[in-house]
Amino acid sequence: MRTLRKDAKIDDFIGKIYFHDSLEHGLVEIQEKYHINVVFLLFVAWLCHHGRGASAREIAMLWRKCAPWCAEVIRPLQAVRRRLASGPAPAPGGDAESLRQSVKASELDAELILLDYLQAELSLSVTGCSLDLRSALRTGFACCAASDPPEDAERVLSAIESAVAGSSSSMS
Template identity: 30%
Template sequence: MSSDLWSFSLTTYARPGVERSCLHLQSAGVNVCLLLCGLWLEQRGVACNEQRLQQLRDIAGPWDADVVQPLRALRRQWKAAASEDAGLDDLRDKVKTLEMEAERHLLLRLERLALSWPQCEATDLTAWLEGVAAGAAHLDRDALHQLRVAVTGT
């Protein structure tokens, strides 16, 4: 297991089925960075509680709304036109790189917050994923389960 959240996220996202599950949950309104952070915290055995969930949301919400989402919206907006315009396609790739960099910064912020939380205390391995996904429109619990299985095998 990777000790830092960014490395853990890259390794996890590359596993079979994870990208598909994450994108499916993202389309339902779940923040993928929070999902990955939740998986990381589960792996570390950090106990989940409402205060910690809210602290993570307080960090992720504004950054996602002000930085990540505008970049993602621009990238998506340019998708069709970029398929016919090489210059726009190049710019779209740069926006995609910025979007990923913005997500990396968010993961670093989440990690800084969570590093002080005690490890090896958690008993409920579903709490983090359920907690970070709570409130999503039409939450697909099967996708959450598939994500957990792809990452933990359980």
Template identity: 35%
Template structure:
């Protein structure tokens, strides 16, 4: 039985987009590696992609800052503690019985996902501009790469070859057919 119902959330194109993209096993793995290696907020990463993919283009400095500030606070105070508990419960939890730990882990996992959904909801509210729909896949991919290039230095000082490989994996899934060599983020490294 589920603890929470997603029916309490208003419809969100960002949530639908994030779920669809993240359901790709390679994308999810790349997102988790970036999260663990560089402290990237996966929801912010997906927000950067969605802004462009949805036809809203480049995030303004104010939109990016609002997303980073709200996301960082929510992640630090709610999501990361839940993630820590969930991961702890996956290991040996003696003296707790494994069955009980597994049940607690399921509840914590649902709580973590619910908290992630809340963050997506307030990120969705930051972007008030309507989609223009006036540019194609290539232009949207370039705008997304620019959004990522603006976001990443805000959360990490280092972006190495492995990070770029993970980002490219995600970006190519989000913008199939777009040429990464045309972007400032990937082009110099391909």
């Protein structure tokens, strides 16, 4: 398993937000329903939380740079992991479960590579002109989904915003 070389606090931040209360379920739901990359969305939240926010144009540019990795590496790994959970035979279970766990670990590695890449791109391209957290999350969602967030996704974005606000003292 990889560890982040650039800023280890980012994986702590993302983990705390992802597992905050029942947010994990909502994040998985919008990830699957709208093809959102949750790591990218939480990276955008991290930018705002640490005062390293970006403009809507810069968030879109970061997404364009990482979108091929998300589409060609992360999403296929997610699809294989989900498929192994339900079949085809000899899945689920048995040796197929071991394979599913390996794919899950590879998916996490791919997400950590994405975080490293986003951090490297951040240092090269973000000017520091920042949006407020809600606007940045909406922009991140719109980049991933190619649409504005619908009502159910807005609830998840609101929950991310609350998790960041409620945990600010422990994530600085």
